[in-house]
Amino acid sequence: MNVLFLCTGNSCRSILAEAIFNHLAPPGWRAMSAGSQPTGQVHPRTLALLAREGIATEGLYSKSWDDLPAVPDLVITVCASAAGEPCPVYLGKALRAHWGVDDPAQVTGTDEEIDAAFREAYRILRARIEALLALPLAELKRDPRPASGRAGAHRHPEPLSLAPMAPLRPLPAPRRRGPSAGRDAAGRGWTSVPHPAAIPAPEAGERSSIRFPASKE
Secondary structure, three states, rough: OOEEEEOOOOOHHHHHHHHHHHOOOOOOEEEEEEEEEOOOOOHHHHHHHHHOOOOOOOOOOOOOOOOOOOOOOEEEEOHHHHHOOOOOHHOOOEEEEOOOOOHHHHHOOOOHHHHHHHHHHHHHHHHHHHHHHOHHHHHOOOOOHHHHHHOOOOOOOOOOOOOOOOOOOOOOOOOOOOOOOOOOOOOEEEOOOHHHHHHOOOOOOOOOOOOOOOOOO
């Protein structure tokens, strides 16, 4: 499966992502990177950082998304400007995701401050790539059936979200009513039934306390 990391200049973040992914990925997965407006050169601090982390830099170069060595199955944009740019038509069937990462090349200050910005971009990208590779990768592969044979193929798919999910909030406890509450015209009574998502699972050996309306028979 081919993964494309895309940004505007293809000089820092997308190059970092390509190198990190290929360093960590299992056999059969390959990353490449490109830019919509490539600078034509990889930022020297990018190469220096990768070398310090023990990641190979051979073969890394800044290139246009018009010059890809393979058709991508998954496209991940890593800067805000690239996420809003139109992609070439042949990318239309690829899974898509966006990982916004601040551009370390735009940071000004001392050498230590700039190096810190590059390390932060590296840290974010590596954490997200490790999370991606922890997913069931076989399920991310493109459906081999033609589009006409897939359910919902007429719909435009939503971009794939690969960002960490926000923590779930606990559900409120269901409200219980007394025996005199909730009577219909025939005098049949029942306790209120909460939404299924709010029903707590019974303990082992415990019977559910939820009662439904009496039968009309």
